Amino acid sequence: MQPSLLNTARKVLFPRRLCIRSYTQRLCRGYATHASHSLANLYLQLHRPKGLSRPGSSFPKIQKTYFSQFNDIVFPDPNRTDLFYHYANPPTPLSQTLPAFALSFLSETPPSVDSASVIGWLPATSPDSEQTENEATLADFRQNSKFIKFLHESINSGLKEGIDDVWKDSAMALGDGWLHIHDQRNPPDQARIGDPDDIIASVLVKDSQIQPDTYQPMPSYRVCTADGVLQLTPGLAAHLRRELLRAVQAA
Structure with a gap:
């Protein structure tokens, strides 16, 4: 482990x-x-x-x-x-x-x-x-269901704002199709699909552009597995922390 x-x-x-x-x-x-x-x-x-x-x-x-x-x-x-x-x-x-x-x-x-x-x-x-x-x-x-809901909202808004180059580059490489947002604690090999409990969500890519309105959470995703706790790509991780801090300060 x-x-x-x-x-x-x-x-x-x-x-x-x-x-x-x-x-x-x-x-x-x-x-x-x-x-x-x-x-x-x-x-x-x-x-x-x-x-x-x-x-x-x-x-x-x-x-x-x-x-x-x-x-x-x-x-x-x-x-x-x-x-x-x-x-x-x-x-x-x-x-x-x-x-x-x-x-x-x-x-x-x-x-x-x-x-x-x-x-x-x-x-x-x-x-x-x-x-x-x-x-x-x-x-x-x-795991906290409130956090999971917040996580999906944060990732979706981050994709809309284009704050993570990793997923923008992935969309460019894909061209058209469904892009899986993988947990980085156990990333799959290139051109492979990760384990169901490591896929946070999927989003449609059209003409190399992410379509945020098609964001679909993966029901099988687990925030904690034998490979560790959730790890996001740098842009989404920083965005999530900013959103969490804003929510805590507003409470």
Whole structure:
């Protein structure tokens, strides 16, 4: 498996320890042990969220008085610096009683736990907090339907504005026919069609010009697979982030 959302942020075991996990390297800071070379240690030393105790104390304390479901616990994925994990207090779309990590392309706090700026959710705490070896799987991740809708609207508007040279060049090469908008986490070989869960949408090309009004979302598309989380071509990725930030600031 390639590094992805499920790489990081498996658990915050409340209140004993903070765990951050990766496919390629498990990064776990247990305050009863010493893992001085882990990324978790380094991250907490440099970017210690409010409410967490210093390494010398017996266990990290997370503030229990909240004005919203989100607090100051947010960190980037070490393998995908464009992805951020926001710790959300319950209830969440995953559980009425357990916290979760809300995955986002923005470091800014989502206005709500089910905001369109949230790509999806991953459990932050296991029901049995003693099971510290449990790894996150694709089954643990739940994508946000609001984000998926926003994603399609953003891609469609980006194609209308012609902000991505990759797809403009692809349309020029195609000439006429249906152009598939592929997720770049697992791009197909040239002149090949990608896997159904990696095709975000299709759009008709006529006379080498994209016809945005023919945009059709692919129902089988999944925002998170074994190959990772959504990756767009540079122009569409920048456009999506701008639109998400605008929506969050307007909320």
